[in-house]
Amino acid sequence: TIEFARNNRHVPFSAFKITGVGRFDLLAKVSEKAQLSEEESKEYRRVYDRVESIFKRGYDLGVPILIDAEHTWIQPVLDDLVLEMMERYNKDVPIVQNTYQMYRHDAIHRLKDHHRIALDMGVKFGLKIVRGAYMEIERARAAEMGYPSPIQPDKPATDHDFNEVIRYFMDHLDTIHFMVATHNEVSSQLLAQLIDERGLPHDHPHIYFSQLYGMSDHITFNLAEKGYNVVKYVPYGEVKTMMPYLFRRAEENTSVKGQSSRELKLIEKEVRRRKGK
Ligand SMILES: Cc1cc2nc3c(=O)[nH]c(=O)nc-3n(C[C@H](O)[C@H](O)[C@H](O)COP(=O)(O)OP(=O)(O)OC[C@H]3O[C@@H](n4cnc5c(N)ncnc54)[C@H](O)[C@@H]3O)c2cc1C
Structure with missing residues (x-):
């Protein structure tokens, strides 16, 4: 998809999931900073090399690449990898872009922290926000293992942080490139309204809306018709x-x-x- 996106202005991003290039249990183990066996260390090295080759390809071809967020207990390794790759490949263009799930109560804090790190490193900061897709699994695991749930107490709390962080982006537009990935009409409307209130062009290069392919076409089509940057996230892979x-x-x-x-x-x-x- 990176090669397909090259020189195709209708495909401004490529995206992947880390679990597509690495074994889940290994990623969890690295995230926990547990001792790896020699075999596992070699396996992790291969995962690292795959991730790096994806971002390097994006860098060489000038295609920004989003990495999806998944379960919280594999996020630490993802964050470490992303920050390291950002330093290497985000000098001029935000090629390496992380995803933040606003149903996590620590998401805003983590996001602002990464923004500050990017500024300190002197690199571009690009990202996507979502509400988060693994709420039930997260809550069930926390209850089962007896640690506090990483998820917000309720939907209004998630909505509040999602919308608040959109305002934060708008206040730091000079140093942030962002994608608001949602099917929520209120959040989409809020961003469109803020763009207008601030007199920004609808196709401001730092601002993207996004919906999943096959969903919420009423949002996508209306935004596209008004000239906003909006993309469909098109998943593909083997059926299994x-x-x-x-x-x-x-x-x-x-x-x-x-x-x-x-x-x-x-x-x-x-x-x-x-x-x-
Ligand atoms: C383009 C695109 C890319 C995406 N990529 C990712 C990704 O990388 N990682 C990922 O995890 N998800 C991803 N998603 C899915 C996303 O996280 C949401 O699951 C989905 O979009 C529904 O949220 P919404 O904002 O569209 O709509 P809404 O209907 O407004 O919100 C539903 C969401 O609110 C949250 N929520 C619901 N009930 C509660 C509650 N009781 N307490 C706290 N929070 C609650 C949950 O996150 C739920 O999914 C993506 C979605 C899109 C559109």
């Missing part, structure tokens, strides 16, 4: 490796408060409007 992702989407799409219900209501409303009812 994609199953967890597809299950998460299926769960979101079938829940009563989920995206499909919201979209279905909008479609029904539009059908009624067209029929003049």
